[in-house]
Amino acid sequence: MSSKLPPPGEPVLRVRGVNHYFGTGETRTQVLFDNTLEVMPGEMVIMSGPSGSGKTTILTLIGGLRTLQEGEIEVWDADRGDYRRLRGVGEDERVSIRRLIGFIFQRHNLFDALTALQNIRMAQRLKPQATPDPDVCAREMLTYLLMGETDLDGRKQKSRFDYKPAALSGGQRQRVAIARALVNRPKLVLADEPTAALDANSGLAVVTLLQELARARPEAELRERVRTAVQAGENGRLAEWQIALLKTIASEHGTTSLIVTHDARIMNLADRIVHMERGRIESNVVVAERLFVREGLRQSPAFAAILPEEQEKLADSLLIGVHPNDPVRPDQLAARPGRLEVYKPGERIIREGDPVNDHSKFYLIRRGTVEVLRETGTATQKLTEMGPGRYFGEVALLLNQPRNATVRALTPVEVYTIDRATFDRYRSVSKPFIDRVLQNFRVFETPRAVEGQA
Amino acid sequence: MRPAPVPLAWCNLTHDKVRFGLFAAGIGFAVVLMGVQYGIMNAMLDSNTVLIERLKCDLILVNPNRASLIFRDAVSSRRVEQAKGVAGVRQVHPVYLEYQTAGLRHTAADPAQRTHTRRVRVIGVDPAADLLDLPEVSPADWQRLNLPGTALFDRQSRPHPDQKNYPGQSVFGPLEPGIRTELAGRAITLIAGFDMGFDFGTDGSLIVSDRTFAEWVRAPLFPVNPLAEADLVAIQLEAGANVRAVQESLQARFPEGDVLVLTRAEMIAREKAFWWQNTPIGFAFGAGVLLGFIVGMVICYQILASDVADHLPQYATLKAIGYTNGYLSWVVLQEALILASAGFVLGMVVTLGTYRLLTDLTGLPMRLTPERGLLIGGLTVLMCAASGWLAVRKVKKVDPADVF
Numbered sequence: 001m002s003s004k005l006p007p008p009g010e011p012v013l014r015v016r017g018v019n020h021y022f023g024t025g026e027t028r029t030q031v032l033f034d035n036t037l038e039v040m041p042g043e044m045v046i047m048s049g050p051s052g053s054g055k056t057t058i059l060t061l062i063g064g065l066r067t068l069q070e071g072e073i074e075v076w077d078a079d080r081g082d083y084r085r086l087r088g089v090g091e092d093e094r095v096s097i098r099r100l101i102g103f104i105f106q107r108h109n110l111f112d113a114l115t116a117l118q119n120i121r122m123a124q125r126l127k128p129q130a131t132p133d134p135d136v137c138a139r140e141m142l143t144y145l146l147m148g149e150t151d152l153d154g155r156k157q158k159s160r161f162d163y164k165p166a167a168l169s170g171g172q173r174q175r176v177a178i179a180r181a182l183v184n185r186p187k188l189v190l191a192d193e194p195t196a197a198l199d200a201n202s203g204l205a206v207v208t209l210l211q212e213l214a215r216a217r218p219e220a221e222l223r224e225r226v227r228t229a230v231q232a233g234e235n236g237r238l239a240e241w242q243i244a245l246l247k248t249i250a251s252e253h254g255t256t257s258l259i260v261t262h263d264a265r266i267m268n269l270a271d272r273i274v275h276m277e278r279g280r281i282e283s284n285v286v287v288a289e290r291l292f293v294r295e296g297l298r299q300s301p302a303f304a305a306i307l308p309e310e311q312e313k314l315a316d317s318l319l320i321g322v323h324p325n326d327p328v329r330p331d332q333l334a335a336r337p338g339r340l341e342v343y344k345p346g347e348r349i350i351r352e353g354d355p356v357n358d359h360s361k362f363y364l365i366r367r368g369t370v371e372v373l374r375e376t377g378t379a380t381q382k383l384t385e386m387g388p389g390r391y392f393g394e395v396a397l398l399l400n401q402p403r404n405a406t407v408r409a410l411t412p413v414e415v416y417t418i419d420r421a422t423f424d425r426y427r428s429v430s431k432p433f434i435d436r437v438l439q440n441f442r443v444f445e446t447p448r449a450v451e452g453q454a
Numbered sequence: 455m456r457p458a459p460v461p462l463a464w465c466n467l468t469h470d471k472v473r474f475g476l477f478a479a480g481i482g483f484a485v486v487l488m489g490v491q492y493g494i495m496n497a498m499l500d501s502n503t504v505l506i507e508r509l510k511c512d513l514i515l516v517n518p519n520r521a522s523l524i525f526r527d528a529v530s531s532r533r534v535e536q537a538k539g540v541a542g543v544r545q546v547h548p549v550y551l552e553y554q555t556a557g558l559r560h561t562a563a564d565p566a567q568r569t570h571t572r573r574v575r576v577i578g579v580d581p582a583a584d585l586l587d588l589p590e591v592s593p594a595d596w597q598r599l600n601l602p603g604t605a606l607f608d609r610q611s612r613p614h615p616d617q618k619n620y621p622g623q624s625v626f627g628p629l630e631p632g633i634r635t636e637l638a639g640r641a642i643t644l645i646a647g648f649d650m651g652f653d654f655g656t657d658g659s660l661i662v663s664d665r666t667f668a669e670w671v672r673a674p675l676f677p678v679n680p681l682a683e684a685d686l687v688a689i690q691l692e693a694g695a696n697v698r699a700v701q702e703s704l705q706a707r708f709p710e711g712d713v714l715v716l717t718r719a720e721m722i723a724r725e726k727a728f729w730w731q732n733t734p735i736g737f738a739f740g741a742g743v744l745l746g747f748i749v750g751m752v753i754c755y756q757i758l759a760s761d762v763a764d765h766l767p768q769y770a771t772l773k774a775i776g777y778t779n780g781y782l783s784w785v786v787l788q789e790a791l792i793l794a795s796a797g798f799v800l801g802m803v804v805t806l807g808t809y810r811l812l813t814d815l816t817g818l819p820m821r822l823t824p825e826r827g828l829l830i831g832g833l834t835v836l837m838c839a840a841s842g843w844l845a846v847r848k849v850k851k852v853d854p855a856d857v858f
């Protein structure tokens with residue numbers, strides 16, 4: 001079975017302009033307002049927000065469990081190598097789209113009359129299985145989820161494969177349900193509070209499995225989760241043998257999961273956090289991008305002294321919602337204007353001697369390399385090259401002087417920009433600190449200082 | 455490669471053994487209702503045709519006006535002779551029947567024990583013709599029947615209602631070989647017994663020779679020519695003769711319209727149709743069967759609907775992960791069929807027991823032929839499938855979005 005990923009830069013899930021209404025006539029109420037969201041292959045997306053904010057509704061729309069009323073939802077079909085649209089399709093098409101998705105529900109909803117393995121088999125029946133004995137697959141997964149013959153500390157225990165739900169604990173039932181959702185290796189997992197009923201250890205096992213299904217994690221990263229009970233505290237831990245099994249189970253990668261949760265332990269591991277309020281997506285943050293921008297801003301003296309919350313707010317106002325490893329598409333750029341600028345190789349970003357005005361900006365390099373040049377009489381002296389995470393343009397803004405150097409793109413470059421008004425607002429907050437820096441800068445205005453802070 | 459299917463319907467039903475037992479008992483109850491009602495109906499109709507079934511013949515001549523054996527209309531003896539001339543006919547034998555005028559004196563030897571004289575059905579045949587299929591009667595007994603004033607008696611005659619005080623006695627009194635009593639006022643000796651049974655028209659039968667019949671039964675009424683008319687004419691065909699063809703040529707031989715040529719099966723059907731149409735048996739017991747059917751449907755629907763209701767989140771989950779309405783409907787229908795099978799087996803065991811009991815108690819010939827069993831089975835499946843179909847609508851309405 002060949003499973004393809006979408007073309008580079010394209011999402012596995014695309015939600016565009018989705019509105020949804022409950023009820024009819026007088027009681028018709030809008031519950032979703034113009035929601036737009038893209039999820040890239042292998043992302044683990046956490047959806048957060050107060051209850052009633054529409055998280056679950058949007059999840060059921062994506063899963064094809066409800067009829068899409070307005071807007072567009074497309075789900076990538078890895079077997080077919082194409083998107084499947086959910087708008088205006090019949091029941092049959094929606095049923096076949098549902099088979100692409102692994103659903104983890106808040107309640108386990110297992111059949112009392114079936115054993116753990118039989119309950120999982122119900123899902124396996126829907127898809128041709130790679131192995132002749134599908135139970136092997138199901139057993140491996142249950143074993144990884146601590147329901148096999150070995151417990152977390154490697155001691156023998158009675159396996160629960162052939163137990164019926166009545167003989168299982170609440171957490172064990174939920175783990176069977178999770179195994180049922182994941183056994184067909186769906187490329188998209190929709191989960192509603194998957195770890196709510198789980199103890200810390202199995203909760204961590206579930207999340208780690210989702211992470212590993214998304215993309216292969218370095219062994220070292222996983223090994224950090226093998227720790228003693230004391231060290232782990234409430235965060236849960238994995239066993240040595242689980243990691244080996246994890247690698248077998250999650251041999252295929254590229255699974256995207258959309259998880260509605262309030263579990264802080266999971267939030268820390270998310271790739272993207274989508275926050276909803278009153279039926280709207282209020283923020284859609286790629287965690288890596290947020291870290292990248294925050295780290296970049298923290299290094300700049302202009303922002304180093306402001307409160308961490310202010311820093312975060314400023315950083316979040318720059319985010320474009322794309323992982324810093326990936327280039328930005330024009331439509332993504334247009335969706336959040338004024339945050340990011342893109343330059344072709346050779347293009348000048350700022351020119352030495354340009355006066356500072358209201359349109360002058362502060363720049364943080366997201367991708368690509370720039371060179372910093374200064375005119376020395378007749379020749380042009382190349383001062384330095386700068387890569388992602390470095391910033392430039394703040395000296396002119398701080399001193400209210402013309403630009404003291406030229407910055408030119410060497411490769412395709414993407415830079416986050418902060419306009420002068422915003423810059424000045426924060427500058428006033430950090431004034432004492434900045435003054436000290438400026439003092440420094442004025443006294444020792446040397447090429448070395450320029451190098452760092454053109 | 456798809457893994458083996460999970461027997462979801464079977465597991466759902468049998469998960470709780472006690473509940474499943476109760477379910478099967480519920481459906482079984484409906485099967486018993488249908489089976490017993492249908493059985494009694496058949497027994498009542500069957501009892502009227504036992505005589506025809508026992509006649510060893512291929513075709514029967516009967517007066518078209520004689521809608522049932524109990525009537526008097528008969529076939530002229532001339533027709534007997536005429537039938538002999540038709541190609542394919544091997545033998546023709548008149549059968550004489552008397553329902554109304556022959557009384558059998560109570561057989562008790564002690565006059566004080568005798569109750570009133572009762573009418574008995576008298577069947578007159580040529581003892582040498584081997585016309586009746588009665589394995590209990592030996593050739594020697596048939597031989598002895600040639601003696602005028604002898605009769606074979608029906609051991610299955612209507613039993614005396616007070617079996618406590620008169621064990622084994624019939625309403626005619628004790629019936630044993632050698633008993634002497636009176637038939638139509640003349641002495642007669644019972645020489646051997648046979649098994650036939652009573653019906654709506656009669657409490658029991660005597661078989662006598664045609665000669666005894668003429669002298670004892672008919673001569674008092676028709677002294678000149680007692681055997682001028684035969685009540686039925688039994689026709690046996692040459693080996694290999696085409697029954698239909700002979701039937702048609704016989705019918706063509708009697709254009710006057712005073713004779714109807716029927717096969718034995720047609721004769722049986724005609725007799726049954728008469729009782730079906732002219733008594734409330736069909737309606738009463740048909741309604742009983744219908745009642746059983748409806749009761750069964752309600753029980754089955756309750757079981758299936760509660761199964762769907764109990765498993766609503768599970769069915770919704772199955773829909774959410776990509777099972778079709780068709781699959782879920784099939785699960786419900788499977789459950790209906792499993793219930794039908796379990797209920798049928800259980801119900802039939804009880805039904806058969808009830809048949810035995812009723813036959814012992816009432817003497818009605820309760821018989822379960824394969825066709826009748828098949829009909830009950832078919833009704834059971836239909837009953838469960840119909841309620842399954844109703845329950846399927848519930849499962850179709852399950853909303854997968856409810857599981858989140």
